[in-house]
Amino acid sequence: MAVTLEKDLICKDFLSKQPKKLLIGGKWVDAESGKTFETRNPATDEVLVKVAEGGKADIDKAVKAARKAFEEGPWRKMSAAERARLLFKLADLLEKNAEEFAQLETLDNGKPIKESRYVDLPQAIETFRYYAGWVTKLEGETLNVNSNFFNYTLREPVGVVGQIIPWNFPLLMAAWKLGPALACGNTLILKPAEQTPLTAIRLGELICEAGFPEGVVNIVTGFGPDSAGQALAEHMDVDKIAFTGEDKTGRKIVEYSGGNLKRVSLELGGKAPNIVFADADMDAAVKGAIMGIFFNQGQVCCAGSRLFLEKGIHDEFLTKLEERAKGLRQGPGLDEKTQIGPQVSKEQQERILNYVNIAKGEGAHLVCGGESPTGDLAKGYFVKPTIFKGVKNEMRIAQEEVFGPLLSVIPFTSMEEVAEQANKVNFGLSGAVWTNNIKKAHKFASHIKAGTIWVNCFNAFDPAVPFGGYKMSGYGRELGKHSIELYTQIKSVWVNLAD
Ligand code: ADP
Numbered sequence: 001m002a003v004t005l006e007k008d009l010i011c012k013d014f015l016s017k018q019p020k021k022l023l024i025g026g027k028w029v030d031a032e033s034g035k036t037f038e039t040r041n042p043a044t045d046e047v048l049v050k051v052a053e054g055g056k057a058d059i060d061k062a063v064k065a066a067r068k069a070f071e072e073g074p075w076r077k078m079s080a081a082e083r084a085r086l087l088f089k090l091a092d093l094l095e096k097n098a099e100e101f102a103q104l105e106t107l108d109n110g111k112p113i114k115e116s117r118y119v120d121l122p123q124a125i126e127t128f129r130y131y132a133g134w135v136t137k138l139e140g141e142t143l144n145v146n147s148n149f150f151n152y153t154l155r156e157p158v159g160v161v162g163q164i165i166p167w168n169f170p171l172l173m174a175a176w177k178l179g180p181a182l183a184c185g186n187t188l189i190l191k192p193a194e195q196t197p198l199t200a201i202r203l204g205e206l207i208c209e210a211g212f213p214e215g216v217v218n219i220v221t222g223f224g225p226d227s228a229g230q231a232l233a234e235h236m237d238v239d240k241i242a243f244t245g246e247d248k249t250g251r252k253i254v255e256y257s258g259g260n261l262k263r264v265s266l267e268l269g270g271k272a273p274n275i276v277f278a279d280a281d282m283d284a285a286v287k288g289a290i291m292g293i294f295f296n297q298g299q300v301c302c303a304g305s306r307l308f309l310e311k312g313i314h315d316e317f318l319t320k321l322e323e324r325a326k327g328l329r330q331g332p333g334l335d336e337k338t339q340i341g342p343q344v345s346k347e348q349q350e351r352i353l354n355y356v357n358i359a360k361g362e363g364a365h366l367v368c369g370g371e372s373p374t375g376d377l378a379k380g381y382f383v384k385p386t387i388f389k390g391v392k393n394e395m396r397i398a399q400e401e402v403f404g405p406l407l408s409v410i411p412f413t414s415m416e417e418v419a420e421q422a423n424k425v426n427f428g429l430s431g432a433v434w435t436n437n438i439k440k441a442h443k444f445a446s447h448i449k450a451g452t453i454w455v456n457c458f459n460a461f462d463p464a465v466p467f468g469g470y471k472m473s474g475y476g477r478e479l480g481k482h483s484i485e486l487y488t489q490i491k492s493v494w495v496n497l498a499d
Pocket of ligand 1: 164165166167191192193194222223224225226228229230231233244245246247249250252253
């Protein structure tokens with residue numbers, strides 16, 4: 001193993017067996033091409049493990065396996081209670097192995113171990129349990145029609161589903177995709193992000209251990225364009241594609257899906273307004289602003305990257321914000337004390353530092369950060385928590401998704417001004433408002449064009465609550481009963497009762 005792990009990690013066993021393979025039709029297999037790629041530890045730039053590089057041929061095999069499992073296998077014949085039990089069992093296995101998963105997630109993605117352990121893992125487990133609960137509650141309707149007929153609807157699975165996920169919450173995004181798709185009786189092919197394939201592969205092992213029939217879940221690791229991702233989105237025998245990632249990629253997914261007009265759901269980027277009024281609880285809002293932008297190193301599609309501060313509190317708020325940002329402990333994710341880890345890849349690190357230059361060129365003022373740390377951390381993909389003040393909403397750093405720990409602070413003087421600027425952006429995934437005035441809070445909740453609004457909080461999530469975007473942030477809503485809509489289709493049945 002190329003990596004030096006100074007700690008006695010539970011995930012060592014998993015990492016020692018390589019190359020990691022593809023899960024197709026219930027078997028772990030090499031890529032048809034025999035190719036592999038490396039996944040790296042973002043804290044050190046060391047190779048963690050080699051992983052099979054799936055391509056078009058592997059996707060084709062996986063789709064065939066999923067189709068067979070859907071049309072012929074035991075999966076469709078199982079009772080709802082049996083399917084629910086499998087999902088509950090998977091959640092239990094994940095819980096039993098939670099520490100190993102937390103370590104793998106931190107090693108592969110870079111995020112602080114405390115976040116993997118106390119956010120990603122519990123939420124992934126709860127997502128599987130939540131959807132396990134849905135399996136036995138899915139139902140159709142009977143409809144009041146002309147008395148010569150009896151009409152009822154059947155809620156049926158969509159069929160073979162392709163799911164392409166990003167690297168920022170690798171396991172959690174897998175849970176958001178797999179949980180509802182399996183609850184509704186689909187079979188699927190999951191394509192994890194090439195930067196972070198490890199927890200999905202380990203999840204595949206638990207799926208086999210739980211006893212899901214072969215071919216129900218197929219996992220093909222590999223790249224996006226001209227590779228596994230594109231092949232999956234283009235495949236003529238895939239009935240639906242669910243995608244989470246960049247808006248640019250989302251547009252391509254829509255194009256690829258045109259061949260067989262497969263159903264598409266997209267969760268894309270964001271540029272959330274985080275609005276603080278002078279009457280807000282300042283300390284709570286400062287904490288919320290810090291968490292809103294620096295959680296997960298800013299690699300969050302709903303990050304509060306545009307902080308609107310009312311003029312009266314602007315300077316005091318900014319002083320507190322700067323102090324907190326500078327006080328965040330940056331380090332390798334495995335260090336228990338780390339509050340902010342490295343970015344996921346060198347490419348992302350460079351992209352963020354490039355935005356720092358863009359911001360300076362546009363006339364924004366750097367308050368703190370704006371560079372990578374030196375010393376021990378220099379070999380990882382770190383970027384210091386960065387704040388720009390004097391940002392104008394039209395600037396590129398206020399309009400484009402940076403996907404990093406870079407906050408744009410924009411001052412405002414009136415409700416009208418901030419109301420207009422908050423919506424002057426192409427994205428609409430989330431937004432937040434901090435105020436002690438209940439009328440203002442509700443007015444803004446209704447005014448902001450975004451799929452999620454937080455009032456006096458940020459980043460609150462629950463598997464029961466829908467998540468998704470307005471405008472260029474995507475189509476459809478995930479989580480809650482809304483994912484059930486994404487993964488089922490309705491059939492109406494007419495029965496002639498006329499004599
Ligand atoms: P990022 O640029 O932040 O990595 P992407 O949208 O490129 O975000 O990646 C999210 C997921 O989409 C990953 O699993 C990636 O492999 C996949 N992907 C990227 N480009 C394509 C593409 N052209 N077709 C299909 N999948 C893609």
